[in-house]
Amino acid sequence: MTYVAVYFVVACVVASLLTYFALNRKVDTAGIESAQKLMNSLDIEAFRNLVNPEEEAFLQASLPADRFKAIKRERLWAAFAYTRALSGIALEFSRFGNALSQSPDAGMADLGKQLSGGAIQLRILALTASGRLFMAAAFPNLPHKSPRSLLEQYDRSAKLLTLCGLRERSRRSESRVSA
Amino acid sequence: MSPFYKNLSLYLWMAPHFFLVVLGMLLYRRGLHRTFPFFFLYVWYEVAEFLLLFTISRIHHGAGYVTAFLVTWVGSAALRFGIIHEVFNKVFSHETHADAFSKAVLWWVTATLFVGAVFLSLFATGQTSGNLIAGISLVGRGVAVIQCGLVLFLILFSNVLGISFQSVEFGIALGFGIYACADLAYFAARTADPSLETVRLLNLLPTGSYHITVLLWIGYLVFPKRRLVEPLQPYSAGEVSRWSSEMERFLQ
Numbered sequence: 234m235t236y237v238a239v240y241f242v243v244a245c246v247v248a249s250l251l252t253y254f255a256l257n258r259k260v261d262t263a264g265i266e267s268a269q270k271l272m273n274s275l276d277i278e279a280f281r282n283l284v285n286p287e288e289e290a291f292l293q294a295s296l297p298a299d300r301f302k303a304i305k306r307e308r309l310w311a312a313f314a315y316t317r318a319l320s321g322i323a324l325e326f327s328r329f330g331n332a333l334s335q336s337p338d339a340g341m342a343d344l345g346k347q348l349s350g351g352a353i354q355l356r357i358l359a360l361t362a363s364g365r366l367f368m369a370a371a372f373p374n375l376p377h378k379s380p381r382s383l384l385e386q387y388d389r390s391a392k393l394l395t396l397c398g399l400r401e402r403s404r405r406s407e408s409r410v411s412a
Numbered sequence: 413m414s415p416f417y418k419n420l421s422l423y424l425w426m427a428p429h430f431f432l433v434v435l436g437m438l439l440y441r442r443g444l445h446r447t448f449p450f451f452f453l454y455v456w457y458e459v460a461e462f463l464l465l466f467t468i469s470r471i472h473h474g475a476g477y478v479t480a481f482l483v484t485w486v487g488s489a490a491l492r493f494g495i496i497h498e499v500f501n502k503v504f505s506h507e508t509h510a511d512a513f514s515k516a517v518l519w520w521v522t523a524t525l526f527v528g529a530v531f532l533s534l535f536a537t538g539q540t541s542g543n544l545i546a547g548i549s550l551v552g553r554g555v556a557v558i559q560c561g562l563v564l565f566l567i568l569f570s571n572v573l574g575i576s577f578q579s580v581e582f583g584i585a586l587g588f589g590i591y592a593c594a595d596l597a598y599f600a601a602r603t604a605d606p607s608l609e610t611v612r613l614l615n616l617l618p619t620g621s622y623h624i625t626v627l628l629w630i631g632y633l634v635f636p637k638r639r640l641v642e643p644l645q646p647y648s649a650g651e652v653s654r655w656s657s658e659m660e661r662f663l664q
Contacts, residue, residue, distance in 0.1 A: 237601050356572075
């Protein structure tokens with residue numbers, strides 16, 4: 234009987250979760266300004282410095298071992314916080330890209346698709362980098378890989394977003410002229 | 413058996429299949445039989461299965477019916493796996509970057525769920541009578557565990573990656589998820605060898621949930637959620653007034 238009750242509870246929980254997802258499907262929003270604001274909110278240069286292997290090598294050479302270990306741990310925790318923020322931004326970009334891909338303007342729709350694909354890639358990379366940085370922060374003696382591909386993907390997404398912004402601005406000025 | 417129960421169970425057995433015919437025609441008219449071939453096949457398979465079982469049940473009860481039920485049930489369960497895979501492919505095929513990654517994750521999740529279902533069948537069964545129905549229920553419960561897990565994973569995973577579902581895809585997945593949950597509860601209860609009264613009540617669970625599922629599919633097909641898009645941000649009042657004063661200046 235206990236097993237039956239457990240299965241019943243599991244079935245109810247899964248059904249409730251599915252109903253919750255069905256009732257709370259998010260509306261994808263298309264607002265270039267808000268997406269750009271979100272992107273600017275992250276100090277990407279600071280993040281680049283935090284995960285720069287050369288900077289880490291410099292710190293290792295100039296600091297005593299125990300001091301370096303403590304600083305390395307702090308830097309890794311900060312980088313971990315950045316990747317989490319980046320992961321959230323990627324999710325918003327993906328929604329923005331999805332919404333943009335429905336645009337009646339074919340060029341914008343294409344950019345939207347590219348942006349959404351890039352954002353998903355960025356999200357996957359950010360999630361994996363978060364895991365790696367968490368492990369590295371927990372065990373600073375272990376060697377860790379710099380999230381270079383994450384930064385490269387971020388640059389690609391940022392370029393696409395700038396392109397979207399330029400296109401939107403030219404669309405607006407065109408509509409002003411035609412009006 | 414009260415006439416109310418008899419009518420209700422007959423209604424819950426027949427009505428979903430009537431609605432499935434409507435669904436099958438809707439899918440065909442909208443050209444979705446090309447997009448979701450497994451789902452389209454499943455819909456008509458279920459209708460044919462019902463006609464066969466209904467005819468057999470009217471002619472004679474017993475071994476013939478049980479055999480037909482078992483054979484068609486296996487086909488139905490296999491098709492449901494095919495549909496979940498089909499929806500998964502449809503959702504992730506647009507996302508070339510995530511496609512390979514998601515396929516690898518799906519493979520691992522399916523393998524884990526399969527091993528988990530086998531493990532649960534071996535070690536977490538409780539007291540069973542060991543008869544044919546209990547045996548079928550054990551297998552059915554395992555299938556329901558896998559299908560529940562796959563649908564939940566599909567919806568959670570796409571949410572985590574920010575991949576948006578189209579309405580029809582989401583409706584199909586949601587319907588199967590809810591039906592698999594009801595199946596899980598039903599088969600789990602049947603493995604415990606319940607009394608005849610409880611069995612009668614339990615029999616309403618899969619048929620009732622199937623009715624809801626079919627209506628859900630029709631609902632998502634007929635009333636798809638409007639495009640999940642908000643218009644691009646309109647011009648602000650400041651922009652419009654600046655534009656207007658520029659225009660006035662130009663006209664002077």
